[in-house]
Amino acid sequence: MPIMEGNCLFFRRSITSSTPEPILIGDNNIGDGYAVTIDEKSPVIQIDFNSYVGYSVLNESFTVWDDYEEFEGRAFRIYSKSRYLDFIGAGTIASEEYPGPFKHYGVSCLNHIVNIVSTEKPVVMEVSREKLRNC
Numbered sequence: 001m002p003i004m005e006g007n008c009l010f011f012r013r014s015i016t017s018s019t020p021e022p023i024l025i026g027d028n029n030i031g032d033g034y035a036v037t038i039d040e041k042s043p044v045i046q047i048d049f050n051s052y053v054g055y056s057v058l059n060e061s062f063t064v065w066d067d068y069e070e071f072e073g074r075a076f077r078i079y080s081k082s083r084y085l086d087f088i089g090a091g092t093i094a095s096e097e098y099p100g101p102f103k104h105y106g107v108s109c110l111n112h113i114v115n116i117v118s119t120e121k122p123v124v125m126e127v128s129r130e131k132l133r134n135c
Contacts, residue, residue: 007049010127013042014110036110043126053094053102053117056084060113071106079104084115 020032071077079085085104088094094102100119107114116122 007052009047009049009107009114009116011045011047011107011109013039013045015039038110040129044129046125046127047107048123048125049116049118050120050123051099051118053092053099053119054088055114055116058113058115060109060111063113075108077106077108079106082106082115084117088117 014036015038017035017037020034023030023033066083068081069079069083070081071079082104084106088102088104094117102117102119103121105116105118105122107116
């Protein structure tokens with residue numbers, strides 16, 4: 001699970017298997033999937049937000065593909081249109097005037113989808129695994 005400490009998020013990298021495995025739901029085979037495991041040898045990715053309007057963490061098992069949403073990127077996304085931006089617009093006082101123009105950043109993880117709306121660009125860096133263990 002991603003760890004949030006203050007305005008910092010820590011992500012462990014993963015490796016996708018090259019060997020397909022059938023995905024079974026009940027008696028139905030819905031196609032092949034590829035196992036994803038944590039890469040214990042890679043550094044951890046730290047993403048810092050100096051400020052944020054809101055963030056959420058969703059279990060990826062409950063998400064669906066939504067053609068309504070528009071974004072750039074793959075595992076790390078910057079959205080120009082999203083349900084989360086709509087939620088922030090409807091459920092908060094955040095606007096272009098206050099606190100100022102903001103963006104929706106998303107991170108698609110092994111088991112979680114992390115959404116962050118912020119007025120500032122994040123700072124992304126690699127950190128040692130020891131720092132993660134001390135959190």
